[in-house]
Amino acid sequence: MANRPVTIKDIAEKLNISVSTVSRALKNNPEISLQTREAVQKLAKELKYQPNPLAVALKTQKSNTIGVVVPQIVSSFYASVVKGIEQVADEFGYQVFVSSSNEKMEKEEKNVNGFLNMRMDGIILSLSRATNTYDHIQKIKDMGVPMVLFDRTSKELEVSKVVADDAAAAHSAVSHLIDGGAKRIAFLTGPEYMLFGRNRMRGYKKALKDKDMTIDETLISRCDFTVEDAKNASLELLKRSNRPDAFFAINDELAIGAIAAAKELGLKIPEEVAVVGFSNSRRSRYMEPSMSTMDQNPKQVGREAAKLLFDQLEDKPGAKDVKEVVVHADLLVRTSSEK
């Protein structure tokens, strides 16, 4: 029953030649006569010979695989990034393995160690929310394994990165709201320690300044990354006498909370409250009303990250320099902010 896979040895025996000759013949090494080469390749095809990647990797110290660690797998953003990575990896003939840290540092470490153990040729990673030390990342560097960070990165790490220009993205979202007539724009954001939160905050403030509007700190609300929490925070804001007429949320989840709050209070969207989210999640398109949001071009993020990695894998000149690629986000105007 158990069909043992065909090895190079089987081919050698059938043709009465040595394994090394077979190995060379399969690689079209000109040191082997055309006759032999053709005979070997023909038989290999007939027997459906597939090289054993374990053996090849053991011998050559190259596995032709790259590992990707994402914080979550149930996320259209990360799923699209992975697709972008896969596209590029395909071109280079590499297999991609994905694992998720589930926003836990412990799992992230486990995944990284697993990848290193499996001798993967490179690692692309986005830090989990919980990651606060970087020994496991440093270890990748120490082992000389090429690596690229994306999206959730840290300035403490001297590694090539692909990042979003969060400040610019926030700037264009908020400018759009102002252009639509908003006078008091609330900002729903997350915990202070998150880098992208601080960057988007910067963009928010700059957009206001650029239009000579005052920054009202009471309109900035920090919440957990849950719809419920965002809804409560928004309710609180909307019940004030001097309520906001627009919301910019740091992600779609929080924006959904804001919309839920406005609905509950019977406020019209976008006439009385306009909303712009961030991420272009699948939900944002299909909800009622459809939600304006920032599209972060995740596939491109993936492609850029993979390119940086393969530059290193292919030993391109200057590939080892620490680079930072910025991928811009595009504003998608939908019902929730349409004039």
Next chain:
Amino acid sequence: MANRPVTIKDIAEKLNISVSTVSRALKNNPEISLQTREAVQKLAKELKYQPNPLAVALKTQKSNTIGVVVPQIVSSFYASVVKGIEQVADEFGYQVFVSSSNEKMEKEEKNVNGFLNMRMDGIILSLSRATNTYDHIQKIKDMGVPMVLFDRTSKELEVSKVVADDAAAAHSAVSHLIDGGAKRIAFLTGPEYMLFGRNRMRGYKKALKDKDMTIDETLISRCDFTVEDAKNASLELLKRSNRPDAFFAINDELAIGAIAAAKELGLKIPEEVAVVGFSNSRRSRYMEPSMSTMDQNPKQVGREAAKLLFDQLEDKPGAKDVKEVVVHADLLVRTSSEK
């Protein structure tokens, strides 16, 4: 810079013993004196020795990894199944690699071949929508690699499976609608060739019969798996003079379309139109109104599939018999169908 990983040989040299002794000592083989064993294990720990899984797998023909192929990765159902699988795999000390077929047979074949090539010890798979031949699945069997199918399976394949009792689930969803007072229940379903569609159809019809209601074939509507299509189909149904007062949809996506249609026509949910979906997608909980749906207990599906696989991997008696485990779905009553 590139820190070569520590091998068994390094340890052997430092302690002036042979590699085989080191190998045995690390495994606590009693043929090696306690002294030596302790010395080896101590040094191994100090040097942070990690066995090279490639070498181990090559030699032992066991990789301690299992591969999972899912049709989509951006799906809370499959993501949860994977979590369930990972839980069990963790207990057994196996690594799990996941890849997605993206609903394409070609990609599915590629993934399967990749896993077989990597000599994974077992494969858990859910067929893509496009899969219509099974040579690649048969190949897994022929190679004697343990395998379990889940969710999207085929009766043509003699393989252990974990399936949902779709008929029973549909039955309870529809019964719930009837109990809520529905008289004319529309059924939104997909293409005829899908097995789970036929099963849910069976449950739908049986539930009606059980309550002595007549089956009105004009209330059964086939659509693509898109919100738009479902919305259009629902609009058509709801505009009839004799319109349905409830919808049972084969998945949440279609149910969302039905809700969108009812909203557009200004019909009250659930008073004028009740809706029950299927899958308990994340969206179903947070939308307006929150949607009743069937929870398929995906984590349990994963756990059961993994258990079947490990029974085979551990060579438990009778593990090779083709088994079929049924995981039941639970009705989650939310606003869209609440009386």
Next chain:
DNA sequence: GAAATTATAATGATCGATTAACTTAACCAA
């Protein structure tokens, strides 16, 4: 026709680990 050159293929070491088979020394019994 002997030497030099070239073409072609075989040998054997190697990657890092496992393991069957064997060695060596110590110990005990008769």
Next chain:
DNA sequence: TTGGTTAAGTTAATCGATCATTATAATTTC
């Protein structure tokens, strides 16, 4: 003394492939 047992290792083959080195045969050169 002889033989048998046991403990504690060592040797060497092996997994499937790669590759530097070496061997052999064929061909060319003078």
